[in-house]
Amino acid sequence: MALIEVTDLTFGYGSAPLALDGVGISIEAGERVAILGANGSGKTTLAHWLAGWLPSQGSEATRGKVICRGRPWQDWPLAERASFVQYVGQIPSQQLSGQAFTVRDEIAFGPENLALPEAEVRERTAECLAACGLEKIASRDPFTLSGGEQQRLVLASALAMHPQLIVLDEPVTNLDPAGCREVLTLLDALPPSTTIILLDSFPRVAVQIARRFLFLNNGRILLDGPAGDVLLHPDAIASLGLPNAAEAAWLAKESGAWNPATPIPFSIEAAIAAFQQVENAAR
C-alpha cells in the first residue's frame, strides 16, 4: 500500500480558476520526491493537501481524494496526524506558535502537546536545537530572530515531532548558503524510512535531495520521473530554468559542442567530470 495516494484531486478557491486539476500521485514510504512548478502552479495548495491541512471545513475537494495509509485525512485525529506528518511552509513567521517565549520552548511546544514524558521532550528539544544550529540562540524570543533563523526554528519544531512524512514548501528560501547546506545535510541524515516531499520553483535544491521529480503546471502534473527525464524537458526548462550545475552543459549541448553520449550533469562535481570527459573524447 502506498504511503500517500492522491487520486484525481481537483480543488479551487471560490470563483478563481482551479488550483489543482485532476492531480494523481502515489508516493511510497521512504521516497524522496520533489514537486516543481512555477509561481501560481498550485504547489502550496498541493502541499497543504499532502500534509493534511486540507480538506478543512468549507474547503473540500471538487473531485478526487487524498488517502494516507489507507485513510482519508478527515479520519485522522489531530494528534495522530501531527505526529505522522509535518509541514514546513515558506513564511516561517506565520508558523510560529505564538505560545513560546524562547526558541527552546517553541521546539518543545509540539512534543509537549503530544503529552510525551518530560524527559523525552527535553531530549528531542536538545537534539533538534543542535541539529538545526540553534543552540546559541536557544533563549531568544522567536519573533526577534532573522528570517533565516526563523526558518531553521520552524524546521527544528517540525523534526521534533519525529514525523514519518515531512512536506517542505520552499524550505531554504530564507537561508544563507551555509545554512542551506546544513539543512540539506540534516535532511539527508533523516532515517531512510522518513518520506520527504519537497515543493519548489527552482530545481537547484531538489536535485540535492530528491530522486523522483514531478513537474506541476497550472494545477496539473505534466511529468513524473528521474531528473534527466523531467528537468530537461523543454516545458520544464521554460518554466523552472535549469539547475545551476546543469546550465553550462546544456548551453554547450545547444552550441553543438557536447557529446550526446555524456548525460547532462546535475551537481557541480558531476559537471566537472562530464566536461572533462567530453573534452578528452574530443581530442
Added chain:
Amino acid sequence: MLRVEELGFAYPGAALLFSGVSFEVAAGESVALAGRNGAGKSTLFRLLNGLLAPSQGRVFVNGADARDVPVHILARTIGTVFQSPEQQIFEARVSDEVAFGPRQLGLSRIESARRAAEAIARVGLTQYSSSHPMDLDRAARRFVAIASVLSMKPRVLLLDEPQQGLDYRATRRLEEILAEEKIAGVTVVFVSHDMDFVARNADRVLVLGDARLLATGSPASIFSDGTLIQTAGLEIPAALAISTALGLPASLTSRDLVAAWISRLQAKR
C-alpha cells in the same frame, strides 16, 4: 551617492551587531550585500533609509547626513523593498498601492496614476491593477512592493532579498528591471543569499560577518577568496566552481564558462 563612515549599531540591551562599517556606493552602481542569517544585512538597510539611527558613525545620502533628514524626506531619494512584501502593502487595490508613494511626493492624482500604471506595467501586473494585493500570490505581491517603490522614481533602490519566492521567469523580469534602473543611473543595493544571482547582477559585493564588514570587492575577487567564502558562509557560483576546476579563466556565468571551454576545445583541434 551613499557614504557610510564607521557605522555601528546595537539593538537596545544587546551587544553591537556590527561596528566600523565604512563603504561608498556610486550613482549607477549595483552592489550586493551578502552574509549569514542574522549578520545585520536588513538592519544595515534600515540604517541607510533612516528607519534606525546609528549607535556609532554616520550615513550620508547624496552628501547629506541622514540624521539631519526626516525619514519621509529621505524616502524621496531612497526607495526600500523590504524582505516581506506583506509588511509594506496596505491599500486594497494594486493601482492605489502603487500610486500611494507618488501621492506622498505631492504629485497630482493624474500624474500619480500615470506613474503607477507605468510601474505596474514594468513589473507585468497590468491585468491585476484592480486586484487586492493580498489576493495575489507571493511573487506578485513582491512585484507590487517593487512597483510601489519604482513609482516614486528614487535615486537609490534598496532591495532586501528581492528574488526570494520568485520563479525562473519572475527572476528574469526582476533582473531586467534592475539592469534598466542601473542604466538610468539609479544606485541599486540588494541583499541576496543566491550567489549565482549576485554574480549576474552585482558590480561589487559587500560581505558582512563577524560583527564587521569582512570584505568588499568585485564578484570575481570575492568569490575567489576561499577563506572568506568559508568565514562568511557563502558559496561559490556554480560557473566559477566548474571553470576553476577545469583550469579555465574564472567565469561567473555559465555562458562565459561555455564560451571559454569551447574556445579551448577549438584551439586544441
